[in-house]
Amino acid sequence: MTYPTDIDALGPAARYPLNVDANDAIAALNGTNSGGVFTGPNLCLDTAGSWTTNGITDRITLPTSTLINNAAQSRKAVCGWFSTTGLQNPPKSIYGEGDATQAFRFILGWGNSLMFEVDSDSFTLQIFGDIDLVANRPYHLAMVFEGNGFGNELRAYLDGVEQLSAEPVNRQPGVATLAARSVGEFGDPAGVVGVGGVAVIILAPINGNYAQWAMFDGADAVLTGAEIREELFEKGAIPTVTITDQAGLDALASTVRVNSPLCILVNVVGSISLTADNVTFDPLASIHVQYNGTGILTWTNENGSNASIGSTTSTGSISFVNPAILSVTGLIAGGEFRIYDNETVNGNNLDTELGGIETLPGTTFNYAHDGVANDVVIQLMADGFEELTQTITLGPSNKTVQIFPIAESNE
């Protein structure tokens, strides 16, 4: 399946790929482009190019439709991909329907702060993005409205993560429907619009890029959080890099993966184990590792790697392993050294042997483990020294333990 078909499987009333024209791919509710150009970068999978607002008056005007704007709607959802090339100085409308009093709108301003707003006669609901949008980084935006006959709430999502900061806090419209609105517009609204109950002029982003925007109505609009995250976001995210084997991952050793929707795609059908060597991720990256296979991806974070946010687009699964090393120093060369799992409760038993060596070649022994918290017992036996055992608690961090063997005085 392609990303557009994944979207269509959720039943949108209209879908605008926006990569070559303003046409609707579902119901021929074709939009009209005014000023924008279809030369923008790829924002999501299976969609070559995007529509760009390169002037503050650029817009795509959608036809009036009861499925989008021209009817009171008890349920409504709009979502799509957006990026901008810089910080927006004046407030900008990403997408909006309505005028100064009724609105369903995505707005950007004050350092690329994101705001989702829905207004009607009896309410003004605003949801605020948890982060400010970074330039030249595609984001997936989604907003779902449900009247009080259904969920009685407004929900907003950024890269499939629900945004909960809102005014009013309960995000409840308290009425059955969102009243009919003037036509939908990507970019510059044709007239004044309402923001927080005050009529203002806002503009098209400079430069805003758009792709795969979809309109949902009725029961189809009640998108779940999982659908928005997994179907609409994860399946559309373009990976920064795609790997197919360990060599591909080794090439990323000691790199910081930049802020992006998806950092690394593991494109392997079956199960695979991969070990990352000091591969770390920007805190604002939405997906660290995505696996599109059907088996198990065992991802081992070695040497400071910190992958933790996984995504699967097929039937496979991901297991993140965070190994660590116990370094025992101060050993006696030529001695015997053992590490046992302390499987009993008294902390004084030599149970399952986890590692060790019959004859130490030097004074240090490194034991690599999976980073899971566990009590182990180390044992050193060396000629001329008393036997030494000591309990050590392992954890996700590397640990060094120095021991001081005591010479056997009874010999």
Next chain:
Amino acid sequence: MASVIKVETFDVDVTATASQTFTLANAINLNSAFVRRTTSIDKQSGPTTNTGNANPNVACGAAFLSSTTQISFRQNTTTSQKIVGEVWRYTGAAAGLDEFIVRGRYTITLAGGAATGSVAVSGIVDRDRCIPFWTGATNTATSTSDYDGATVSVFIDGSDNIQVERGGTTGTLVIYVTVVEFTGSNWSVGHGRSLAHDTSAETITLNTASTGIGGSTFDVGDWTNAMFIESSLEADTSETGLSDNLGVWSTGSTSQASFTHLQDGASRNDGGAYCHVLVHPGMVVNRANNLNISEGNGTYATNATWPAGSSTTEALDELSLEWFSDTSGTGTAHARGRLSARITAATGTIQYWVHRTGNTVRADWGVVELANVDGTVKLVITDVDTDNSISNSQLNVVATSPGGFEAVQGTGKVELVQNSNYTGTIISQSIDSWSDTSIQFDVAAGALADSFAYIFITTDGGAVASKAVTVGTPPETYQQAQESLSPAFQHYWTFQNTYADEVGTATANNGSGGTPTFSTTPIVRGDTHSLLINGTTEYISAPDQGDMNTSGSASRRMMSGWIMMDRVAQALSVIWEEGAQVNNYAWLIGFGNSLMIQFADDQGDYVQIYFPIKLTPNRPYHVYMEFNALGINGGVCRGLLDGVPNVLSNGNTWEVSTFPSHSGNISWGHEGTENLQVGDSRGVDNVDIAFASPVACHYAHFISMQQAEYTTTQIREQMFEKGAIATVTILGGTEAAMQLSLDAQADVLFADAPCAIEVGVCTAGDFELTLDNITFEDRVSMQIRYMGSDTLTLVAATGTILDDIKLATPYGGTIVVNRPATLTVLGIVINAELRIYDDNGVGGSLGTELDGVESILASSFPYSHNGVANDILIQMIATGFEEILIPFTLSGVDQTLTLNPTTDTNS
């Protein structure tokens, strides 16, 4: 010691054109004495025989020293005219520390039709230390409409020439100038020039160059040691009215002065104004003014008030007068407003005279005490304990100086004194060490504990200097803390049930027709009120200000204040704005209480400043805005929230050298008649927005200053930390009582607030408090504020998490944090001997024994320590078991160690 500067005043009705003289009471040396006029800036006064309109030819007159005993006068007619002034004479040794030398007395003639003239001065060593005293002029003009040709600016150019310039050119003007070089090293001389005061007052930066516009910035250090000793003003090119050609210089920050001629808003002056500032560490200047001073009418008026703080016991000949007068009115009823003044009694009498009454006359004056200009080395104390704040019994306080303490203490001493004039309680301090540049001493505050006082340092040679200091925890209000900021700001609105500008003249008012109110919800520590804007159309506004919105030459500007949103403002709203439409400074809020500051110059540049959080409702914040033009602080504009600099902006840095005049709308809330442009007009990305006023926003303690800024430390410690309201206050008292009070907060997670816990002053001085599982939300700006000046040790026990950068001591105290932890040793053999040793920095060694037990009765042993990382050794000796010796590294978290005793098979 007596002053080496003596002052003799004169008040002469001159009735001859060239022959009249005045005999000095004390003979002078012509190279060591000069005349300075103590009248209005144009050195004119008017006839004594009538009160009618006076033409320039009977209002202009000159005075100069013509012999060792005489002042000579010049004027154009025989009409009696009053000429008032002072003669300064230097009586000290040649090449003395307080010496000045007259470099020459000159006349420059501007014939009819000429606007400028110059004359070369010979003998100058350092022109920047020279002051050209304009002692008057003769004038042939006979029309009251020709005053534009009677008033001149005077300065020394970069080639040692006196330059003069007038606005009009009617009449022959003979200008008398005496050039004096202040050669003694105790003197400092600064100069200022104002060119942009036509429609608004201008605040200028003082400079070292004689032209007022070059060299480096001149900082007076303290205006109480500095006087405007001379000034001049070029008349307007066409306006000839009263207010057009008079003006007043006033003090600004320590490196600034302000000039205005706008006692009448309709007046205009497009000329240059100059001031010359003389600084001496031993000179004391106290100032006063009266914006509507009463006048006589061809007579002396009621005496001017003696400035607060001025001595009434010094010798009359060791007092001088700094004097300016100005008037409203743009008509030609000259010579109104030209008050001629002098000090006539050292007990506090300032006498002044005017030719003609009328209009609203302003006078600004200062009494200059010269008693301590005595030829000795004058010290400058740079600081005391780096922040001029000491505790009541602080040890090892260091006072520093650029030099002058002398290498050896000898009879030198350090004293804590109640008053700046060395009166009241005086307490000797114990000196640890003494050098030419620093003195270390131990504080004994005695009766001056918890007060504001002065450190006086006297050197072996008798030089004396003083520095104001905060001792202990004085009962300082937040307003006092702000008003003690240096440099001094120009406007201050506390909004404590008043719109008043506490410092300047920009008192605000409710111009919206709405109902802004003063809420009884304070947002700053110690306050009782806050201004509340609670409607989208409400606002208050202040009148246009030359040092705020109507200056066209500002290269620096700051505005700060406390705000608190009652809720999330849904509309795009203006918190505060200045200017309208295309040119403005504005604090804007929206997008979930995201705060944004914009600097908008339609033709020049555009910058936005962002903050990393959305403002929490019902939580006060301190906001600081700073504009820096090209060439100033890298041109980087900045904002600080709770004293923390912003991290993100757009369009920074500023690309032009000034910010344009942006008249109108100094308003809290949005003055709704005009939209506000957002975006860069030079590109294609801007729009006018009909902003609302915030619903709802509280305001308090707004401060405005132009051509200067505050440091990040000042903003954090003085502006934010001292004003933040604490969620919980641990009142001062005994250590036990304070601990009991803090124990009530055990297990509390403190919510988002400017300050979570305030700790008062302990009766014990240094003290220790333990926090039991007290934690703080990340957005708490200040976790602990200690109000004292001693050392508070905080023990962060049982899960308490303290962030060192959020522990504040704005009153000079110290906070030390101990983060205790416990090492629990398990698996111990009953009846064993257990010992814990510090390895004393040598791995495996049994160093200092830290803890232990001879015969333990339990299988575990808790060892509590202060949480500092340290290497130790744990030793267990038990019968039937081999000895165990395990090295271990302690840390700031709780740890466990399990022993695994091995049976001793050889026993």
